[in-house]
Amino acid sequence: MFFTVIKDSSGWLAGVHPVVLVLLSSIIAVGVLCLGFRLWAFTIKPAFRPYEPRELPYWIPVLGHAVQYVKSGQDVITRARKYFGDTRAPFALTLGGEKMFFLTDPKQVADFHKNTTSLAFDKIAQELSTTFGVSQKTLQTTYRRPNSEEVDVPAKIMQIQNPRNKSLAELNNDFWKQQLVPGPLYYKLQDECLQYLDNSLKPESIAHNYKGPTDEKGTTVSLLRLMQDVLMDAALRAFFGDKMMELEPNLIRDFIDFDEDNWKLWYKWPDAKEMFAAKSKLSKSVQRWLNTPEEERPGAAFIVETFEKTQRAMGTPIEDLANILVLIIFVANTNTYKVCFWALAYILNDPDLLHKVQQESAAAFQADGTLSTKQLMDSSPWIAAVFHEALRWCSASTSLRLVTAPTIIGGKELPVGSRVAVPARQTLFMPEAFGDDADVFNPERFIRDEKLTKSPSYKPFGGGTTYCPGRFIARQECSVVIAILLKNFNTDVLGEGKAPELDLTKPTTGLVTPKDGQDVIVRLSPKSEILP
Numbered sequence: 339m340f341f342t343v344i345k346d347s348s349g350w351l352a353g354v355h356p357v358v359l360v361l362l363s364s365i366i367a368v369g370v371l372c373l374g375f376r377l378w379a380f381t382i383k384p385a386f387r388p389y390e391p392r393e394l395p396y397w398i399p400v401l402g403h404a405v406q407y408v409k410s411g412q413d414v415i416t417r418a419r420k421y422f423g424d425t426r427a428p429f430a431l432t433l434g435g436e437k438m439f440f441l442t443d444p445k446q447v448a449d450f451h452k453n454t455t456s457l458a459f460d461k462i463a464q465e466l467s468t469t470f471g472v473s474q475k476t477l478q479t480t481y482r483r484p485n486s487e488e489v490d491v492p493a494k495i496m497q498i499q500n501p502r503n504k505s506l507a508e509l510n511n512d513f514w515k516q517q518l519v520p521g522p523l524y525y526k527l528q529d530e531c532l533q534y535l536d537n538s539l540k541p542e543s544i545a546h547n548y549k550g551p552t553d554e555k556g557t558t559v560s561l562l563r564l565m566q567d568v569l570m571d572a573a574l575r576a577f578f579g580d581k582m583m584e585l586e587p588n589l590i591r592d593f594i595d596f597d598e599d600n601w602k603l604w605y606k607w608p609d610a611k612e613m614f615a616a617k618s619k620l621s622k623s624v625q626r627w628l629n630t631p632e633e634e635r636p637g638a639a640f641i642v643e644t645f646e647k648t649q650r651a652m653g654t655p656i657e658d659l660a661n662i663l664v665l666i667i668f669v670a671n672t673n674t675y676k677v678c679f680w681a682l683a684y685i686l687n688d689p690d691l692l693h694k695v696q697q698e699s700a701a702a703f704q705a706d707g708t709l710s711t712k713q714l715m716d717s718s719p720w721i722a723a724v725f726h727e728a729l730r731w732c733s734a735s736t737s738l739r740l741v742t743a744p745t746i747i748g749g750k751e752l753p754v755g756s757r758v759a760v761p762a763r764q765t766l767f768m769p770e771a772f773g774d775d776a777d778v779f780n781p782e783r784f785i786r787d788e789k790l791t792k793s794p795s796y797k798p799f800g801g802g803t804t805y806c807p808g809r810f811i812a813r814q815e816c817s818v819v820i821a822i823l824l825k826n827f828n829t830d831v832l833g834e835g836k837a838p839e840l841d842l843t844k845p846t847t848g849l850v851t852p853k854d855g856q857d858v859i860v861r862l863s864p865k866s867e868i869l870p
C-alpha cells in the first residue's frame with residue numbers, strides 16, 4: 339500500500355507514499371546521528387584523550403549499556419574486557435546516564451583497596467543507607483564528626499575515648515571489628531551460633547521443621563531452603579536474642595522474599611512492589627522488637643546493642659533505627675547461606691569429595707560428641723578448600739568507591755566525581771591465578787596451592803579498609819553446618835545427581851543463587867538407628 343506508484347510522478351521519490359518518505363528520512367537522520375555520535379565518542383574523542391579509560395561503544399546516548407547490565411552485568415563487563423583485547427586496562431560503561439569505571443586487573447584492584455585518600459567509601463555507604471530508607475537527618479548526625487566544644491554523645495554512651503573525633507559512622511566500623519574479628523566478643527558470638535546450628539540440625543528438629551516426604555529412610559528437604567533456615571535462624575538469634583524469632587516467626591521467609599529481589603532496590607527498578615512490601619515487613623518486625631521492653635528481649639549481640647544505644651542517644655527516630663538494623667540483618671545474612679549451599683551442593687553430588695569431607699568432619703568431633711572448632715577450622719583442609727572454591731564459584735560482588743580527587747590507576751586517570759567499581763568475579767576466574775581449569779568447580783586447587791587464598795586475584799571478601807569483618811564467622815558457620823550435617827545424617831541426593839547451575843542473569847550485589855527451579859533435593863537419614 340505504502341509503495342503505490344503515482345503515475346504523474348516528477349521524480350523517483352514521488353513513487354513513495356509521503357508517510358514512508360518521512361519515516362525513511364527520520365530513520366536515516368537518526369542513523370547518521372548515531373553513527374556520528376559513535377565515531378565521535380568512541381574513535382575521535384579517545385584519540386585526543388589517551389589518558390582516559392576507554393569506553394565500550396554503545397548506540398543510544400544516556401541509556402548506554404544499562405539494559406544489558408541489568409540483564410547480565412557479568413556478561414557486559416566480560417564483553418568490555420575482551421573488547422579491549424583483554425589487556426585488563428581500566429574501562430568505562432555508561433549505565434543510564436552515568437559513566438562508571440571498572441577495574442579487572444589484580445594489581446589495580448590492590449591499588450583501589452589501598453587508596454583511602456582519593457577513593458571514598460563514605461558516600462557510597464550513605465547512598466546505600468538512603469536507598470534502605472534511612473533519613474538524611476539521621477545520616478547527617480551519623481556521619482558528622484563531633485567538634486571539641488560539644489559532648490561526644492556516642493563516645494560518652496559507650497564510655498570510650500575518641501581522640502581522633504571520629505563520627506559515629508567511623509566508630510561503627512571499629513565496633514564491627516570488635517564484634518567480628520577473633521577476640522572475646524567474637525568467640526561469644528561463635529559459641530552461640532554453634533549452639534543454634536547444632537539445635538537446628540538435630541534429626542528431631544529436621545523431621546519436625548520439614549513437612550516434606552518423611553519415610554522410614556529419612557526426611558527429604560530442599561538444600562537451599564535448609565541452608566536459609568538453619569543459617570539465618572542461628573544468625574538472627576545470636577544477633578538479636580531468641581525474642582526476635584518468638585515475636586516474628588516468619589522473619590526468615592520475609593528476609594528471603596526481600597533478598598531474592600534486593601537488586602531492584604539498588605537498581606531503582608520500577609516494578610518492585612513485592613520487594614518493597616517484603617522490606618517494609620522486615621522493618622516493621624524490627625520496630626516491634628525495638629518497642630518491646632529491653633528486659634523482655636535479652637541476648638542481643640554487642641553490635642546490635644551498640645547500634646541501638648548510640649542511635650537512640652543521638653535522637654534517631656525508631657523508623658530509621660529499624661532500617662539501620664535491617665541493614666545489619668542484610669549484610670549478616672545475604673551471603674552466608676548461599677556459599678554454604680554451593681559448598682554442600684558440590685560435596686553431596688561428588689562421592690569422592692563427600693568421603694574426604696566426612697572423614698574430616700568425623701575427626702573434628704571428640705569422644706563425648708562435642709565439636710572441636712579448632713580441629714575443624716585448622717586441620718580440615720578439604721572442608722576449607724570446598725569453602726574457598728564455593729566462594730570463588732558463586733561470588734559476584736562489586737565494590738564501589740567515589741573518586742574525590744584526580745586518581746591514576748593502571749596508567750589511566752579516573753575523573754573526579756565518578757564512581758569506580760571492582761567486580762570480584764573478573765579476577766576470580768583468571769587462568770593465570772587459578773589454572774586452565776579456572777572455569778570448573780575444583781576445590782583441589784586450594785589443596786595443591788595452600789597460598790592460593792592469598793592470591794591478589796582471590797578477593798571474595800574485598801580488601802583495604804572495608805575488608806569484610808564477617809569473613810571469620812562466615813567460614814566458621816559454613817564449616818560447622820557441613821560437619822554437623824554429615825555427622826548426624828546419611829545423605830542421599832534425589833534426581834540428576836549434579837550440582838545446579840549458577841543464575842548469572844539475575845543482578846546481584848553479592849553471591850549468586852541457582853537458576854530458578856534448580857536446587858539439590860536430598861534425603862537426610864539420621865545416622866542413629868531410631869527415627870524420631
Ligand code: HEM
Binds near residue numbers: 514671803808849
Ligand atoms: C560469605 C559471606 C560473605 C561475603 C562473601 C562477604 C563479602 C563482603 C565484601 C565483598 C565486603 C566489602 C564491600 C566493599 O568493599 O564494598 C564486605 C563488607 C562487609 N561485610 Fe561481609 N561478606 C560475607 C559475610 C558477612 C557476615 C556474616 C557479616 C556480619 C556478620 C558481614 C559484615 C560485613 C560488614 C559490616 C562489611 C562492611 C565493612 C566496612 O564497611 O568497613 N559480612 N563483605
